[in-house]
Amino acid sequence: MVKNKNILSISNLKKSYDDFLALNNINLNLDIGEYVVLLGPNGAGKSTLFSILTGMLSPDLGDCIINGYSIKSQNVSALKAIGIVFQQPTIDMELSVLENLNFHARLHGLNLQNLKQEIFNELKVNKLDNKTENKVRTLSGGERRKVELIRALLHNPKVLLMDEPTVGLDPKSRKDLLHKVLSLKKNKNLTTLWATHLVDEAENADKIIVLNCGKILFLGKPNELQKKTRTKSLSDAYFKITEKKDESL
Ligand code: ADP
Ligand code: MG
Secondary structure, eight states: OOOOSEEEEEEEEEEEETTEEEEEEEEEEEETTOEEEEEOOTTSSHHHHHHHHTTSSOOSEEEEEETTEETTTOHHHHHHTEEEEOSSOOSOTTSBHHHHHHHHHHHTTOOHHHHHHHHHHHHHHTTOTTOTTSBGGGSOHHHHHHHHHHHHHTTOOSEEEEESTTTTOOHHHHHHHHHHHHHHHHHHOOEEEEEESOGGGGTTOSEEEEEETTEEEEEEOHHHHHHHHTOSSHHHHHHHHHHTTOTTO
16 A cells, blocks of 8 residues: 555556547646546546546556555555546436435445434435435436435545536536535545536636646646636636647637
8 A cells, every 4th residue: 555645646647549549648646635626628538537537447557546545456445435426427216315325335335324314414414305215316407416426425435526517407506516515625624526627617626637638738726727828717718728739619
């Protein structure tokens, strides 16, 4: 086990699909308690990176160290430290809210009796306590995402991965989800990597990683990106830095 001050460390990561290079030498570190936004247009490589971080894809080169464990050689320990909300919904529509949460808890070998109160509290905070027995199919998109987030946090992960979690949500649900993640940072010192193509979701980030065509174009604080690009808004800065690389933006 390699211990260092970073909770997540990615080094020299490369991934190709046949001869298409989807991730080109990715290097980044996340510190404990950071809210980091991975900002990039469709096709930038965000989901590919998340697939590697969750062990679904193997990198061609490089490694990811999560909570001190290598995703390549110590994946069981590395994965224990991760909670994820995928880009595509992965919740069972035909099970109730509670059944979905209990199923996930059992998968992780968690003690349901110990978790009962915590699950109830979370459902209450998220205004879902009167829907615990409802099938997920009957919930709104925003409510489903809330259940997915509660599920992702059940095993007490150190790093939360959110892959374009607000796609398809109305503005209020989008704001609620962002607010929730910021409060997890404040109250639990949770580290979050939030992938998005929406610049406004990066406004409150501790760090932004701009990813385009599989390459990191910028890594730093939002205001540093504005300084670097000499622009007045984060949105202008993002377009300026990505426009040279991708004319379709
Ligand atoms: P993002 O999540 O940023 O939209 P992805 O990681 O999904 O980007 O995709 C990055 C690039 O890799 C895209 O050009 C996409 O078409 C390509 N890609 C993704 N998955 C596959 C796959 N399974 N086979 C071939 N190409 C893929
Ligand atoms: Mg994606």
